[in-house]
Amino acid sequence: MMLKLDQSHLDQIRQHGARDYPSECCGILLGRADAKDKEVREVVPLKNLRHDSARAQALLPLDDPGRETERNRFLIDPMEQLRVEKDARARSLDVVGYYHSHPDHPARPSNYDREHAWPWYSYVIVSVQKGEPKDLTSWVLTDGRERFDPEQVDALNL
Amino acid sequence: MPVRVIIPTPLRQYTGRKEFVEVEAKNVAEALANLTAQYGDLRRHLYTDDGKLRSFVNIYLGEEDIRYLQKDQTPLHDQDELSIVPSIAGGTKLRCICR
């Protein structure tokens, strides 16, 4: 599959990564999918629920909350996710994937990313080095969950 | 009493592309059991090997997380809407604490 988006969508993701540096940012990609491609129509920035450590810990506990913080972990608030999803469905859009940033780390998925990923979705990662957004990549989990495969990102200039 | 279960995009490949499925159920546990009886491939994505709902799966009744209602014993009524909301989480590689 290929992930198609506009240059403006890429800019939005990069800017969000820079704005929230040195914390991780996250958001939802809304669009349409067919058997071949996913096409992004909207980028919806969300807050990283790891900033609210008590609530995040109740929803999805971390092994080592001393070392795992909003600077190296993100969690999307399921309530916000549901709200965005319902609003999208009313406009015939689907959730096609998610994005998050890697502050001062390369744009490659971590083991933690893989352990928490779902099949089919596109997982876009933007590397933010010293506050500057750099590489942006997209990944799809294999059906057997053994690894992420890189996904081609096609940016349309509109 | 039919209730509607909303299926998130990554799991639609296991429900014949359906965005929602209607099931007869008195409570959440029954609704999910009936859903996975119809679509067996969903089971391993929703439950652990010992039959517990996976911690990566959130179930909402309307706008409320069933964790804060009566969990899977939460009663359902005609026309209720259940949503399966996958947990979306990730991060970076932790730096090693090298001494």
Ligand SMILES: [Zn+2]
């Ligand atoms: Zn990551």
